[in-house]
Amino acid sequence: MPVSDQPSLHVRHDAFDVARLAAGDVPPADRLRIRSRVDGCPECRSLLDDLLAIAAASVLLPSPGRTVDFRLTEADASRLRGNAVARWLGRMAGPRFAFVQPLGTAVAALGVVGLLVATAPSFARTPSVPVELSGPTAESPAFRAEPSAAGGSLSAPAAVPAPTGGSSLADSAPATAGPAGVAGPATAAGLASTEPSPAVGPLGAAAPVTAPPRIAAAPVAAVPAAGAPTDSGLSARSKDAAASPATEEGPAAGPEALGMSAGAPDRPEWQPLLAGASVFLVFAGLGLLALRIGARRIRHA
Amino acid sequence: MLDSGRLSATAWRISAALEDQHHTAAFDESGQGRDAILVERARGGDLSAFNQLVEVHQDHLFALVARMVPDRDQASDAVQEAFFSAYRNLESFRGGSVRSWLNRIAINAAMDIQRAKKRRPSQPYPEFEDESWQPPAGPEADPERSVMEAERGRALTDALARIGGDQRSAIVLFDVEGYDYAEIAVMTGVSLGTVKSRIHRGRLALRSILADRMELFRD
Numbered sequence: 388m389p390v391s392d393q394p395s396l397h398v399r400h401d402a403f404d405v406a407r408l409a410a411g412d413v414p415p416a417d418r419l420r421i422r423s424r425v426d427g428c429p430e431c432r433s434l435l436d437d438l439l440a441i442a443a444a445s446v447l448l449p450s451p452g453r454t455v456d457f458r459l460t461e462a463d464a465s466r467l468r469g470n471a472v473a474r475w476l477g478r479m480a481g482p483r484f485a486f487v488q489p490l491g492t493a494v495a496a497l498g499v500v501g502l503l504v505a506t507a508p509s510f511a512r513t514p515s516v517p518v519e520l521s522g523p524t525a526e527s528p529a530f531r532a533e534p535s536a537a538g539g540s541l542s543a544p545a546a547v548p549a550p551t552g553g554s555s556l557a558d559s560a561p562a563t564a565g566p567a568g569v570a571g572p573a574t575a576a577g578l579a580s581t582e583p584s585p586a587v588g589p590l591g592a593a594a595p596v597t598a599p600p601r602i603a604a605a606p607v608a609a610v611p612a613a614g615a616p617t618d619s620g621l622s623a624r625s626k627d628a629a630a631s632p633a634t635e636e637g638p639a640a641g642p643e644a645l646g647m648s649a650g651a652p653d654r655p656e657w658q659p660l661l662a663g664a665s666v667f668l669v670f671a672g673l674g675l676l677a678l679r680i681g682a683r684r685i686r687h688a
Numbered sequence: 689m690l691d692s693g694r695l696s697a698t699a700w701r702i703s704a705a706l707e708d709q710h711h712t713a714a715f716d717e718s719g720q721g722r723d724a725i726l727v728e729r730a731r732g733g734d735l736s737a738f739n740q741l742v743e744v745h746q747d748h749l750f751a752l753v754a755r756m757v758p759d760r761d762q763a764s765d766a767v768q769e770a771f772f773s774a775y776r777n778l779e780s781f782r783g784g785s786v787r788s789w790l791n792r793i794a795i796n797a798a799m800d801i802q803r804a805k806k807r808r809p810s811q812p813y814p815e816f817e818d819e820s821w822q823p824p825a826g827p828e829a830d831p832e833r834s835v836m837e838a839e840r841g842r843a844l845t846d847a848l849a850r851i852g853g854d855q856r857s858a859i860v861l862f863d864v865e866g867y868d869y870a871e872i873a874v875m876t877g878v879s880l881g882t883v884k885s886r887i888h889r890g891r892l893a894l895r896s897i898l899a900d901r902m903e904l905f906r907d
Contacts, residue, residue, distance in 0.1 A: 402892055403888055403889070403892070406888035406889070406891055406892050407884075407888055409891065410884070410887060410888060410891075412884055412888070434895065436906075437895045437898075437902050437905070438891050438892070438895055440902070440905035440906060441844070441891055441894050441895055441898065441905060442863055442891065443905075444840055444841075444844050444905050445844065445859060445860075445863035445864055446863055446864065446866075447837070447841075448755065448841055448844060448845065448863075448864050449837075449838070449841045449845075450747070450748075450751040451750065451751050451754035451755065451760070451763075453746060453747050453750040453751075454760070454764070455750075455764045455767075455768070456746075457742050457746045457749075457750075457767055457768055457771050458739040458742045458743065458746075459735060459738060459739060459742065459771065459772075459775060461735065463772070463775075464735045464738075464775065467772055467775050467776050468733075477776070477777075477779055478779055480779070480780070481779030481780050482779075482780055482782050483779070
């Protein structure tokens with residue numbers, strides 16, 4: 388009997404579907420099915436009518452009357468405004484300065500990239516030969532390069548350890564600039580940050596010397612003072628490489644002879660500057676980020 | 689088949705209400721320029737300009753919040769906090785409708801109040817006893833109809849106060865304020881599906897509460 392089955396059928400009907408139908412939220416695929424069910428079930432139809440009536444009455448709901456005046460007093464305003472710093476931070480937290488956050492991020496990222504660029508090549512060019520940190524200092528006579536007259540190959544310095552000693556190569560740079568004719572050390576200082584010792588490359592792999600990856604302080608300035616024999620005849624040196632002042636000094640330190648690129652000798656000039664500028668950028672970017680984030684936190688507090 | 693007469697009456701009431709809302713919207717558009725000027729002056733430190741904004745919007749904001757927060761004192765607190773927050777964050781106003789901006793702030797304040805109330809329940813179902821809740825009646829209004837509408841409004845308000853806060857907020861924003869689902873989702877910070885679910889379940893809850901008084905809603 389269909390009539391007696393109606394209540395039990397309605398129990399199985401989903402009231403939520405009827406509510407969706409009342410709100411016009413039923414997708415077209417389900418609309419016909421739900422609509423036909425509502426048409427066939429008096430309870431569902433009554434529910435739909437009631438929901439529509441409630442929605443219509445909600446639109447016409449009377450407005451609650453206000454009994455409080457919400458205008459701000461001068462005391463409220465001064466309390467909410469805060470002091471000059473708070474106002475400035477409030478402006479910084481506003482949308483006008485929304486660019487500060489991405490700008491700070493970009494500047495800090497640029498600084499990090501700069502630091503990587505300034506330091507990464509030293510790792511890339513470090514030979515696998517172990518570093519001997521206890522070698523003689525730059526003043527050591529054994530450090531002097533003695534280019535031969537004919538072939539230009541160095542004889543004694545081949546067995547000479549690099550002037551790494553216990554101090555940094557940057558520190559040793561002035562010492563290498565002293566005596567004229569001491570070519571090897573000057574270039575060693577010039578390449579201090581990234582390159583192996585000049586005694587290593589062209590003179591055989593016997594010298595267990597490797598310059599540690601450091602950032603030289605003022606290596607190249609010492610090079611011209613070295614007065615080392617130029618154009619010593621190192622066969623591998625190219626004219627292009629010789630154009631660089633650093634390459635003209637130490638014959639054993641020629642970049643080509645060391646297996647380096649021609650631009651390598653320039654690195655000490657810009658590397659400290661780049662590193663310094665990168666550190667500045669990192670701190671500036673982080674400062675901008677901190678300013679913006681701090682201002683927003685203070686404003687929301 | 690559905691009762692077409694009843695449906696058409698319902699549709700007429702909804703369309704009349706929507707037309708009224710459209711008039712309100714047109715009025716709002718004309719007031720946006722004024723609001724923008726007042727905001728700029730208030731940003732410059734002119735407190736009287738901000739207070740003019742308060743005068744313009746406080747009735748509407750209180751009506752909105754009072755429907756979401758049935759306790760009138762808490763509703764007043766929420767509206768006051770909303771204006772404080774608006775004054776503090778004048779710099780964050782990005783342009784556009786000042787009314788919508790204030791609505792969002794007030795809705796957030798109302799939801800904060802509701803969350804706090806959920807943590808510390810005081811009165812489970814506070815009553816609306818203030819007679820100022822009566823709808824305005826013009827001289828041409830039918831007294832019997834006015835009484836009926838007042839009674840319907842009271843019943844619905846009482847029922848709204850008895851459903852969950854989330855459902856109440858969704859229904860008020862959708863049915864009373866006329867926001868669409870997406871706007872409500874943004875304002876309340878929930879998904880579109882959650883908004884729809886709250887509205888549907890809230891209406892079902894209202895119908896369950898009003899089951900023995902539905903004759904008030906059937907013309």
